[in-house]
Amino acid sequence: MLVWLFVAAAHADGIAVGKAQLRQAEDGYQLAASYDINLNYTVQQALSRGIPLYFVSEFSLTRSRWYWLDEEVFHGEQTIKFSYNVLTRQYRISRGALFQNFASFEDALNILARQSSLPFSSDLMKKDGNYTAAVRLRLDTAQLPKLLQVNALTGKDWNLDSEWYRWVARVPAANGEGKAE
Template structure:
């Protein structure tokens, strides 16, 4: 086999290892655990997309804090690295996404926002779904 034939296999192996590490490094929130329901890495022609779904419940203290107007921030970090035997590992991708959960008392609406996108929900359960 030539190097050209081995590169896609090696890249796929590195991506699978990175995805496994990403799933294994979930940090606890207030002594509660955040479990990964599913995660998949897909190629869309112009790049790669990570689709992950998490399962968690807010404890009563966090739920009370949101209802009093204190926003909660959920941050997902994804790092892809490629091991190299001749030099330090290469890190071609490092992405962080932050999602903000807040309550608006005037409209009695929960808002989930990321970047410039904001979505409103009538209940906390709907906002966390």
């Protein structure tokens, strides 16, 4: 019975953060996350009928201050379009003008599950400072067709949100990997 409950929880619909980290990039640092994404039947059916899904990937880095409110060092947001072309039977992930086509749903979902922020300057972080990093991935229901927006307001099928995942981040070591605590 316990095994069945564990398997059911592992395959629950929605988005959850699998791993998050602060890593060194060419131009400074960037926040990166991998997500566990399980789209429910309703969302998969809409996608298979050619309705594009827009996911918003959000990143935030704040520094604690004892004398005032926390200071937001970096905030980034990216919109990712996940679509299916019924005629060519291909899935497509688009970020701005860049896109990539996939033959299978699983391959496209694996790419969608790995997100990184734009690099930000290393001058924004002090070596001895403690920072709070946060990541989130959500389905943007405001970009759905109007009829589906009504369904999204009244039903839980369209509520796909990983919620904010926060951790204490420190300046990454020379090998490029930051600690997520």
